[in-house]
Amino acid sequence: METPKNPTSIHHRIREGLSRVAMVMRADDWNRAKLAGINPTQLSILELLEGRTDGLGVKDIAFHLGVSQPTATDSIAALERKGYVEKRATENDKRSLKVALTIAGLSALRAGGAVEGATDRATEVLPEYEQEELLLVLVKMIRQLQERDVIPIQRMCASCRYFAPFVHSDAARPHHCNFVDAAFGQRDIRIDCRDHETADPAFRAATWDAFVEG
Numbered sequence: 405m406e407t408p409k410n411p412t413s414i415h416h417r418i419r420e421g422l423s424r425v426a427m428v429m430r431a432d433d434w435n436r437a438k439l440a441g442i443n444p445t446q447l448s449i450l451e452l453l454e455g456r457t458d459g460l461g462v463k464d465i466a467f468h469l470g471v472s473q474p475t476a477t478d479s480i481a482a483l484e485r486k487g488y489v490e491k492r493a494t495e496n497d498k499r500s501l502k503v504a505l506t507i508a509g510l511s512a513l514r515a516g517g518a519v520e521g522a523t524d525r526a527t528e529v530l531p532e533y534e535q536e537e538l539l540l541v542l543v544k545m546i547r548q549l550q551e552r553d554v555i556p557i558q559r560m561c562a563s564c565r566y567f568a569p570f571v572h573s574d575a576a577r578p579h580h581c582n583f584v585d586a587a588f589g590q591r592d593i594r595i596d597c598r599d600h601e602t603a604d605p606a607f608r609a610a611t612w613d614a615f616v617e618g
């Protein structure tokens with residue numbers, strides 16, 4: 405049994421903490437999904453497809469969500485019946501179909517996104533510097549998972565070809581986004597940016613070093 409004299413490892417306790425937060429997030433997701441008459445897996449698919457105008461293949465969707473291909477296929481079929489997604493042939497290969505978000509799917513997503521969850525409320529009350537620290541820790545953890553091929557590359561600034569970290573002397577807005585040609589701060593770092601374009605590995609590595617060395 406864990407006692408102050410005999411604690412479990414810090415990794416174990418961080419995992420316990422993350423699992424409590426994840427439990428509440430799952431409940432938040434159910435509330436959001438309910439508004440659109442779908443389930444959380446289907447909601448995650450709509451979120452994943454937003455901003456990906458060319459759509460994604462079933463295999464990619466399954467990998468991003470960490471579910472099996474049959475589960476992804478079933479969820480996509482349910483979304484298709486509701487008119488929230490559609491399958492499109494790709495330009496280069498007419499036999500290869502991609503799943504894309506429809507206008508109805510985007511509306512359903514926005515309706516769910518407007519609901520404030522318990523985890524939003526819990527982070528809102530943290531001091532601003534702690535919110536920023538939490539965001540940066542999450543970026544670092546997500547990058548570790550990417551590097552280990554546990555998850556695919558996410559649409560984060562840290563992997564984006566438009567990201568130029570710490571190029572401005574303004575401490576409040578040291579980074580530059582070359583997509584919108586604007587400076588921005590640590591608290592504006594994106595986890596899932598719709599304008600993201602994945603940089604090549606050498607650029608990603610150099611950008612990451614510059615970002616963490618700050």
Ligand code: SF4
Pocket residue numbers: 559560561562564565566567568580581582583584594597598599600601
């Ligand atoms: S396009 Fe998005 S992900 Fe890329 S640097 Fe700009 S804000 Fe970050």
